[in-house]
Amino acid sequence: MLNYSNYIEKLRTSGLRPTKQRIKICEILFNTEKTFHFTINDLVKKISKATNNKISLATVYNTVHAFKKKGYLKEIPINSDQSYFDTNTSHHHHFYDENQKDLIDIDDADVEPVKINTRIPGKKIKSVEVLVKVEDINS
């Protein structure tokens, strides 16, 4: 209830109309203790568990893209067939567990600043992200 109005406000100030679909998706994505990673398919499952009112797949895609554009979600480049999204929009890095196909955050503080001793003329750096692929010790 409390968060409900917060999300309405958040959406409005973002220039997004607070529809019931968007509010529900806000609740699922942002009303959590911890941030998490998800695929569109994961989100669709969470939605159907959380409500009886279905939200169409197109709307799920639309909403996720809108939230990404507003900076409320990040897309994580994992070499995979589907896009992975992240509710943690702070600057951080990832472990990718190749056995369990699982993304795990690495806090920015746990990575020594990455120094790159080369530049591209006419270009500015937008982000620097580290991906650490891991696997089971006996592999």
Place this chain on the structure above:
Amino acid sequence: MLNYSNYIEKLRTSGLRPTKQRIKICEILFNTEKTFHFTINDLVKKISKATNNKISLATVYNTVHAFKKKGYLKEIPINSDQSYFDTNTSHHHHFYDENQKDLIDIDDADVEPVKINTRIPGKKIKSVEVLVKVEDINS
């Protein structure tokens, strides 16, 4: 001519039969001054420029996957709809130019060793790769 037999040898010792399709793809991928990045679609175009004998799309996919499995190619995780491959299989990093959708190598020597002060129990590190997203200075 010279490389031709080299590739036959390379394929044979890898347990891959040296078919004319695979040899042609070897020539395109590995008989170059510099390494490069490509999508399957890029490779298909290069093949049609290089020969009149068509190679089916399925074979291109099969061959790229086989070469990746043998360690002759790397797949680069860029957030995109298609897979990017790299003929540079040494340990290195990348700039990704978001305006030109272009991948550029960063030599491993140009990146200070990345120190990660956290581990996952039961997992070993397989790779540590840095992706630096860049864009035009006036963006």
Place this chain on the structure above:
DNA sequence: TTCTACATTATAATAGTTCTAAACTGTTGA
């Protein structure tokens, strides 16, 4: 040369994502 496992091929199938266009709804301002 003959045999067989491996490889190629055209084509169908799959799956994630985007598009379309009609129906619906939040917001504005008369």
Place this chain on the structure above:
DNA sequence: TCAACAGTTTAGAACTATTATAATGTAGAA
């Protein structure tokens, strides 16, 4: 208050990269 309109949702079609299928072809062994 409510008509009007721009923004949103929706089902389903379309799109596109990739993988599967199964028939045909071929390299290498015997």
